[in-house]
Amino acid sequence: MNFEFTNEQVMVRKSIQRFVENEIAPIAAEIDANHRFPEESIKKLGKYGFYAIPYSTEYGGADGDEISKAIVIEEIAKKCGSTAGISSVHYLPIMILDKYGTKEQKEKYMNKLMTAEYIGAFALTEPSAGSDASNVQTTAVLDGDEYVLNGTKCFISNGGVADFNIILAMTDKSKGIKGMSAFIVDKDTPGFNIGKIEDKLGICASATAELIFENCRVPKENLLGKLGKGFIMAMVGLDSGRIGMAAQALGLAEGAMEETIKYLKEREQFGKPLIKMQGLQWYLAEMEAKIEATRNLVYKAAYLKDAGKPYTKEAAIAKLFASETAMFVTHKAVQMHGGYGFMKDYPVERMMRDAKITEIYEGTSEVMKIVIASQITR
Ligand SMILES: Cc1cc2nc3c(=O)[nH]c(=O)nc-3n(C[C@H](O)[C@H](O)[C@H](O)COP(=O)(O)OP(=O)(O)OC[C@H]3O[C@@H](n4cnc5c(N)ncnc54)[C@H](O)[C@@H]3O)c2cc1C
Structure with missing residues (x-):
């Protein structure tokens, strides 16, 4: 077993982190407050090739893998749930077109979608x-x-x-x-x-x-x-989409964790930083355990897809666990920020609201259980 990312995957992570830091994080609170679709970010993500990663070079793709696609969504979600959601949904029609489209359909749309000239x-x-x-x-x-x-x-x-x-x-x-x-x-x-x-x-x-x-x-x-x-195409598409949704939930949980640790180091009560409180450290440990388990589930499902192996069950498990982790971690993150966590001045408030959708779309948590059960009782 190999738990290491490849050099290419590490490079993808570095480049999307840079992009997120410069282009996405600075506007995340504003686009949320104004309910503004971040068209400029989506177009740039397309221009820099992030949406082309998992597709073949025939129509302009980068011939990358599902793991790299998950890395992109995870990193975006650390700072902005909306942009991560828009991106993971945009990947889905491209994936379906790539798998099922005719040559003419692919020639007409693939490149435009991968570069985000067209949104899907x-x-x-x-x-x-x-x-x-x-x-x-x-x-x-x-x-x-x-x-x-x-x-x-x-x-x-x-x-x-x-x-x-x-x-x-x-x-x-x-x-x-x-x-x-x-x-x-x-x-x-x-x-x-x-x-x-x-x-x-x-x-x-x-x-x-x-x-x-x-x-x-x-x-x-x-x-x-x-x-x-x-119907079959939709189900195959959703299997793949669920890895993206799980990556989105993972990123949200990681982002909330980062914000919380930073806050607990700064905030003092009872004469010492909150980070020194054992009760809060236990929360952090529980959050970290769930995040680490989620990471392994998300990347295992992506690995199986890349390896051409069945991954319906693993994608459903990853989405179920990741979305519940995102809710658990963001909820605790707000709690550990106290009253400040309830205010829009701190990103954990937005992260908790953004996490909820991961338990609902592309199949609810209950539907994930139906999918998992159907796979193990056949
Ligand atoms: C923000 C947002 C974006 C979305 N984007 C898209 C999109 O791009 N494309 C698209 O096609 N759809 C999209 N959806 C739809 C989404 O996939 C559905 O909302 C979701 O699948 C649930 O369907 P529903 O809302 O009708 O709930 P219902 O199916 O009515 O479910 C209500 C509740 O009952 C539970 N339930 C239902 N059946 C069972 C069962 N057999 N056993 C146990 N529990 C059950 C559900 O889990 C849920 O808790 C989006 C939804 C939202 C909220």
Whole structure:
């Protein structure tokens, strides 16, 4: 067994740390307060090649690995949960396009997505299809050379800002999940409108929107992958996405830990720095144990994906454990900051709000348990 990162992975970490320090950390509180989508950061992350890391060089990728992608998300999340969330969601449609797209589709979109000239979104959830993703009601009906989409997607990350949208729709309801297909819908397609923009507890700088399709016509070439394979594609995509979500949760926990240790060294009560209090040291030890376990779970799942081995169970375990760790650690971090932790002057307040989403999207913690149980009881 080898627990060391490669030289390339260490270099990726150093370069994303530099980028985060210069470009992301300084605006993290502002974009959260103003609920402002950090378009400039996302474009620069694309320009500097961070979104191209795990993809082949054929369309401009860097031929890197899933471990490096997880490193990027983890480092961003240490300082900004919103930007990490936007990034991990942006990676997902690129991964699905890369795996299932035709040559023409890849030529048209891969490079633009990897450089963030285009921002991507992945739309599965609907008002009546949340954890039960099989209950999608949006339809896509072939009419001549076009598919006609009708329906509503909700809670879609990067919704409204995305240029490239992967939409899951039913092409044959009688076949159940085997009648679900995936489509590429460009931003300005007639009949595709943005509905409610959500006002959220956390990751406030990320855009979360309702997508409405009313007789939205897309060329039949925009079918992504094979007809009727949309559900499988979504599940494969989410397996991979969950490693990113787990990395996001890991970074949030690590960021909150760093802030807490710094604060406890500065703040004195009862004539000594808080860091000397044994009761608080025990909290820190518990937090660190959970973070270290999370690190191993996240990078093991990423390693399995890179090795071409099955990783559905490991990705679900990593996401379940990482998101619960992020909530545990950020909650304790606020507690150890006392009243100051409740104020927006300290980043732990934002980190605790940002951590909550990792237990919900790309499958809730309960759904992760269903996935894990299904893998061990087959
Ligand atoms: C900020 C945000 C961004 C999002 N981004 C996207 C996106 O980009 N694309 C996208 O497609 N979706 C997105 N989602 C949707 C997200 O994936 C869903 O909200 C999530 O899967 C849960 O679905 P739901 O909200 O309908 O909750 P429900 O499915 O109604 O679940 C409610 C509760 O019941 C539990 N539950 C449900 N079924 C079971 C069961 N069988 N056993 C035990 N417990 C169960 C759930 O775990 C949860 O605790 C986003 C959501 C949010 C909040």
